[in-house]
Amino acid sequence: MQKPSIPKGMRDFGPIEMARRNYIFDTIRSVYALYGYQQIETPTMEQLSTLMGKYGEEGDRLLFRVLNSGDYLKGVSPEELENPQLNRLSAKLCEKGLRYDLTVPFARYVVMHRDEITLPFRRYQIQPVWRADRPQKGRYREFYQCDADVIGSTSLVNEVELLQIIDEVFRRLKLRTRILLNNRKILSGMAEVIGAADRLVDITVAIDKLDKIGQDKVNDELRSKGFDEETIARLQPLLELKGNNLDKLKELEVIFASSPTGLKGIEELRFILDRLESVELESELVVDLSLARGLSYYTGAILEVKALDASIGSISGGGRYDDLTGIFGMPGLSGVGISFGADRIYDVLEELSLFPEETSRGTELLFVNFSEQEEHYLIPLVARLRRRGLRVELYPESSKLKKQMNYANTLHIPFVALVGESERLSNTITLKNMATGEQHSLSEEELVVALRPE
Template sequence: MASKPSIPKGTRDFSPTEVAKRNYIIQIIKSNFEKFGFQPIETPSFENSETLMGKYGEEGDRLIFKILNSGDYLAKANATHLENKDSTKLTASISEKALRYDLTVPFARYVVQHQNEIEFPFKRYQIQPVWRADRPQKGRFREFFQCDADVVGSKSLWQEVELVQLYDTVFSALGLEGVTIKINNRKILSGIAEVIGASDKLIDFTVALDKLDKIGEDGVKKEMVEKGISEDAILKVQPLFNFTGTISEKINQLSVLLAQSEEGMKGVDELRFICENVTKLELSNSILDLDVTLARGLNYYTGAIFEVAPPKSVSMGSIGGGGRYDDLTGIFGLKNMSGVGISFGLDRIYLVIEELNLFPQTVAETSRALFINYGDTEAFYGLQAIKKLRAEGVKAELYPDNAKVAKQFQHADKRGIPFAVIVGEAEMTSNTYVLKNLITGEQTALDYESLQQALLHC
């Protein structure tokens, strides 16, 4: 007996209802991207390995799915590395391509490759799947969609202000209230590392600090010690673990803490500009919060950093994030091209909306009416009406087989189709249709125009 097929861990099949709900979210995100002036692009699902490797830090590189070379992938393998079973060094010779880890680095590659065709500032959005060799858990998958919006070719901080508004607009349209948009600045983190004497450990410092909500204060301190950050430096950073107050108060505290750091004060000024203008413009349903422990371990952020937390009633990780990357395209040879962008985590947003029961009932609605099949003559009569109904935007279908009527009604019930249309010899003679409400059992004889209106408005 053949074994039951399965799919890889961290991947999922989606039912028609799930796809309908995902498309509902995507459509809201997409429509608001376009309202804010972003244009769509798409990039390949896999890139040359050299495009991706080294762009996400050591931890990110380990999570990139590598693709074996086509054919005899061992033909070009380094014999020494193969004999020594040195997988890290061997990979470069047997794998020249990799699945994309995110949409930002491929976007940077796109900008550099097509720079002569692009009008800058260039505002693009991209909604495509990405892959990470991560440990699957709730809200964390190995294959998932990202929904990104980025602007390149402008250093203006008004872009950050707009992106915060974009987050708020999308989450408001989805009915999510109490979402927290956390903001920080990598210049502030650099300034903190500078004033505590740990500038040479900036990446280790920020990667550890970014894990505060996952491993707690003691866990962060332990990791910092393991990375060679001195006890004295960790003592100086202690105020960050209990940083409270309004955004304005926090910015004032940072001004004092970073007074001796030119880089840190640049970050303070940038944060003040963004936060003050967002506050003046006001947010509909979201909360803006300054989180000085927010680091986002990716190496390419240079200015503002964003991370979005769901409503506190839901136990879930971040549902969005992003930031400013002043030198990302520089890694592909295009200098002085500043960019800033944000991402929406589709899969986690789906889980949050599902848990809060915020999907409209109509989202997964299937056909409005099933025409019962009594035979070829009746079926053809029904299909003539179905063709006209579809042209008017009504979802309608014919049961394909001349099966027992009870079976056809049962099919409609299982599909969640609310109406059945019955056509027999009498209806064809009088040029009418019998519309049956499958919820109430009520049925009415109607001409085509009345049938159309009933299905459009009932």
């Protein structure tokens, strides 16, 4: 019989992994709540028409399409099957797709529920997304995103608070990070001053790979897209500006003298940096003019977060989008959001051994099952202890004592309770510390105090 398997880029999660993942989710969820964000969920599948065209050409290629149920060949002619045009045939066979991110479904949600929500609307969402990408370290086909967005407000105070959220989450996770900050208007200004205003998408897709493939290969990609040497040469000094954040913006201001769009981007970044001066961020905040973020719907501030002590890609990102809901018939509604990559954060915390010991803590106390008579006695006792917040197991069968002790050791259960005939008659419990081997005879109340000394 063939051994079962799962698709590449997908994973199972065992109890320890789930406990650690929940530590990440709970940390993020608790910080979101501090800032007034409310939780929603959207379906796994969306109409393909909702998803297509929102992530750029590269994103469209990575969408998982779902084959229509029932007679999926209905409406497809024999000629189309014999001489298939892939895109047209795919559109007929697949009307739905797995969500690629949480932002586009959120925009669809806002439009559909516009009469039920109060603007500005702050929502967070922690759900899996799917991308038909090539699996590699830190990149999976199924992974969780932890998004927070505020929609219905153009105020840059929202960006300031989202950066504080990012800083607080990673402070709680004890992870040293660098936040990279840019603005799509600055990128538009770059395209204008080098004489390629109509080629913004090609420029941003290429320079977004700068930290991954280096300047020479970025230039090769620009050449392959038809950019001449003079235009490429004009772009280089813009990407190589030195100094602190304000120095870079000051120098850029001179270069952008003829670009109102670029100057507006500088003004927005200055606002954010100015407001954050009065807040002590633990994360390093760096204006990175090569940061582009490939998603085409961003229009203002954009950001990415890197872990300082681990070699992995972005572990968080986000940005401002001015009219995402317009594609669903509700124009002029500005929004800004961030997303934490929980799977990459997990990998970094594991690599750096930053998961607290208590995240893997399971059952605290195992009651040995000696016989049916003791089992009958223990069931209400165990129930009372659980009501008091203790994580307690009763071994389900009256097996040999060695087997039950091995079970406790294998699962790293720190205490075992022994209740035989003498304990039952005296209303006591023999508590054994599995690490030291020490045993004490305790009442039920003394047991609770022993396991909950605070």
